[in-house]
Amino acid sequence: MLAAMAVTGNASSVHGEGRAARQLAEEAREQVARAVGVIAPMVVFTSGGSEANNLALKGAPVERLIVSAVEHPSVLEAARASGKPVEVLRVDGQGVADLAALERLLANGPRALVSLMLANNETGVIQPVAEAARLAQAHGALMHCDAVQGLGRMPVNFALLGVDMMTLSAHKPGGPVGAGALIVRDGLALTPLIDGGGQESRRRAGTENLIALAGFGAVAQAKLPDMTLLRDQLETGLDGAMILGAAAPRLPNTTCFAHPGMNAETLLMAFDLEGIAVSSGSACSSGKVAKSHVLAAMGMSPEISHAAIRVSLGWTSTHQDVDQFIAAWRKIIARHKARAAA
Incomplete structure (x- = not known):
């Protein structure tokens, strides 16, 4: 991050300073992509997990949303503000999502987006995301996972989870506040939250926060201790x-x-x-x-x-x-x- 402070160019500019800034941003994108087993173009940088969750729930091409009852407020509030019908997936006494209830919800209604977190921010309880993703796929639904709590604390692999979108944040594993990402399956079109320039392949306008992104990339590749x-x-x-x-x-x-x-x-x-x-x-x-x-x-x-x-x-x-x-x-x-x- 200290080295990135010396780079003064705008990553969207074509001059030498701009190209140096672009290289920093793309190095960070590659580091984050490697951490979760995806290719760099699937990484959409955001200001944090909350923005990434909002982009996923409000921008997905679906007609309704299914969110678990224990999701982070940025998922629950984004769902309510999306203008789409919202159904809440119940959990058991340990806080684990009820997959039988999910299958019933998926069977009734138009195309849905299911949002189920990888691990809960209050209890640490890990959710059966891969199993939920298989159910969603079988019913033609999209699957989003808020994996903010997981990065750096447990294995996080986009393909193994089988999801279409996944939210990450830099500060949970020890990186800077103010940097996050939405991992988006190749070929999935989203409606952007922020319009303007062509940054992030036109999925999120705004000049990149290079210093925070450099820190995100660094912490994404760091090996953290088992606690x-x-x-x-x-x-x-x-x-x-x-x-x-x-x-x-x-x-x-x-x-x-x-x-x-x-x-x-x-x-x-x-x-x-x-x-x-x-x-x-x-x-x-x-x-x-x-x-x-x-x-x-x-x-x-x-x-x-x-x-x-x-x-x-x-x-x-x-x-x-x-x-x-x-x-x-x-x-x-x-x-x-x-x-x-x-």
Whole structure:
């Protein structure tokens, strides 16, 4: 990214500076493409995952949308704003999409786009995307996958998932905020969200953010550590807590837990005072502590939903960090029990 700051040309210009900028953008496109097993022309760069999700749902040539009940708000809100009929796919108590229900939805109605995330941003639960894609294909539907949470944390391969479109974001695996991509199957025409210049093969107008794209390319090819042992260490230390989605396959870095009788907002502040940053619900909720639509879809009681906290391990997290978290948790629990006994 520092090297890219020295490139001042517009990637759409034909002079030497423009060609140097274009080379940077295309190198990043190739790096992102290799990371998910596609060819570079299938990569449409965007400002992030939310824009990519909006492009997929609003631009797809379909007559209706089927979205899972646990999708990221940028999928759910884009679906509602698309002007197309929207059907919600239910999930089970672990937060896994009901494929039998999906088949019934696909069998009734005109051509659909199914949007099912690769892994949930609140619980880390991994969805059966490949199986859903096979059902969609059998019914002539298109398949979109929001794979933002997966990149850098689990294998992500466009062809193996069998989808038509896939959303990625640079900042989840440690890259810059403000860069994302929609991977689009070759030959699939989309209506652009942003009109103007001919950038991104006329699928997304606007001068490219070369510095962020350079960072996206770099992090896409980086090998990140497996955080499963750290997550297991953390969860073992959560005395008295309920791990949500524990019976389903999950990401190695995400834990969503709740302790009945405790309030999420109080927990957020208590951990913050201990120097630990955790969240409640989606991290894209403008700083609000609000009811989780994901936990509601899983059938969790209000007592559990209001107490649920999400912990995300980072690419630099250590066993010492987890020990510090567990020590803070035990201190918070001890204070809670003391107050309850008073």
